[in-house]
Amino acid sequence: MGAVSELEGDLDQVNTDAAIEVRDLRMAYGPKRVLQGVDFTVGAGEVIALLGPNGAGKTTTIEILEGFRAPSGGHVRVLGTEPIRGDERWRARLGVVLQSWRDHGRWRVHQLLHHLSRYYEPYANPARRPFDIAELIDAVGLTEQAGQRINRLSGGQRRRLDVAIGIVGRPEVLFLDEPTAGFDPQARRDFHDLVHRLSDLDDTTILLTTHDLDEAEKLADRILILSGGRIVADGSPDQLSRQISRDAQVRWSRGGEHFVHATEDATGFVRGLFEQYGTEIGDLEVRRATLEDTYMAILKREEA
Amino acid sequence: MNAALHAVKLGLARGWIEFKNSLTNPQDVSFTIISTAAFVVVIYFQRDATVPGTTFTLAGVTLPSMLGMLAAFNGLIGAMSMITVEREDGTLLRAKALPQGMLGYMVGRIALLTLQALGSMVILLAAGLLLLPDLAQAGLGGLLLVLAITLIGLVATLPLGAVVGSLFNNPQAVTGLSMLVVGGLVAISGIFYPISAVAGWLQAIAQAFPVYWLGLGMRAALLPDSMAAAEIGGSWRPIETILVLSAWVVAGLLLAPxxxxxxxxxxxxxxMEARRERAMQRVG
Structure with missing residues (x-):
């Protein structure tokens, strides 16, 4: 399927350093067109957050990249291979974090991780050794639960085990579909530290989907917004906010009265305020558009 | 290191780990004990009845037949329910995300089901030998034949069970339906009473399926040759047994992969998420 409808012509110009390349990716379920020409590239070692409303096709996109689903058309490469044709050697270089439920309930945490890690032994790469299990269990904060049966773990502990399973083979590319759904704030923070470690120390390329914009901003080098089956925004959180509005809102009070002013040059404006009124100024607040403002504005623009 | 061979080894390790896990699981252990106890009770009540026209106990004929039934039961129902449950809970998807994971998974499942079938058969056979000292005359040769028939029976039924399991989405429905079908087959296959007691057309149906032939093979392995007189055609029909079971083995191995x-x-x-939502609705 994919080979027939692949884009012709410019294949030789494709950047070979990219970990993930997607060109004109299309996916239809019967008459329902979920993806209508998705384009993006992820460089090796980049951390990308894929955002979008429910039903925008985030999970479909990730499943196509994981090789779990055949696309209707387009050019897709992960580590230089078309995912649906990826062999076991290719599979060994990927990590997939699944939303598990109750599988392997009777296994013990270290037992399952050790067993699953052994699948990577024939593909061992001296530069990227599989994780030491004790070290991995510690990295996801499950040391106290290492000997426990998996069906005795709490929801958050299970999700951390899912992450550990996803990275046990020390993948070059890691896919995370809503990894922190159901995490408490502490578990979320620990997870963020882990993602930073994977990205900084191991140079892992990471693609994650999330509904948590704060999380996306903290973790991602670059944000992709998927809406209506297309990528409607692609850039760093800062670049995206500047696309929508360069203005910052300045709020202050003077003589019991409250004021708001939108300006591109917040620093200059505030300097002017102080020069004019000095100590009369109170309650000063300068606020740039947050990622949430930007996200909502981009979606609104797309719907219009 | 050959990756496929390595995955086969990991599959065997997985089967062994899960077998050990099920030995320490009170639910599993009590299920095995209760179901085996039910069979032992049947044997106990049949121990004084004799097969008409002989001095051989009825229980002595029923026990080997039940061993044949257990092999078929473990292969069909075991594989079927395992596949449906593990598609729903994500075990299968996890295997798919690993290099050579599906191979390891399948080998692990075959290993686990074989160990479980052998485990319950050993318990039943041990109880049978205590209650029916007559059976001991079958000797080591007879026991080896029982093992061989068990393995053929599993190879003939496992792929079939897995295929049926993979075609359905709802574990409860599959288990219920397959219990009915296999239960019906057992009823007409001469397991608890001689097949001559059922109508001719039902005998014909029974002889198309592995349950009857596994029962017959086990009787041939454990009973004295004089008992063959009570069977269809007055013989153990070893050639037919091998042919029918081989046909199921070939069909399963061609269809299943x-x-x-x-x-x-x-x-x-x-x-998987969609299946999980449905399962939640069933529970809630």
């Missing part, structure tokens, strides 16, 4: 590969290829997180 492409169907299971197709199922595995279609497995994805969102499909």
């Amino acid at each position: 492409p169907i299971l590969r197709r199922m595995a290829r279609r497995e994805s997180g969102s499909l």
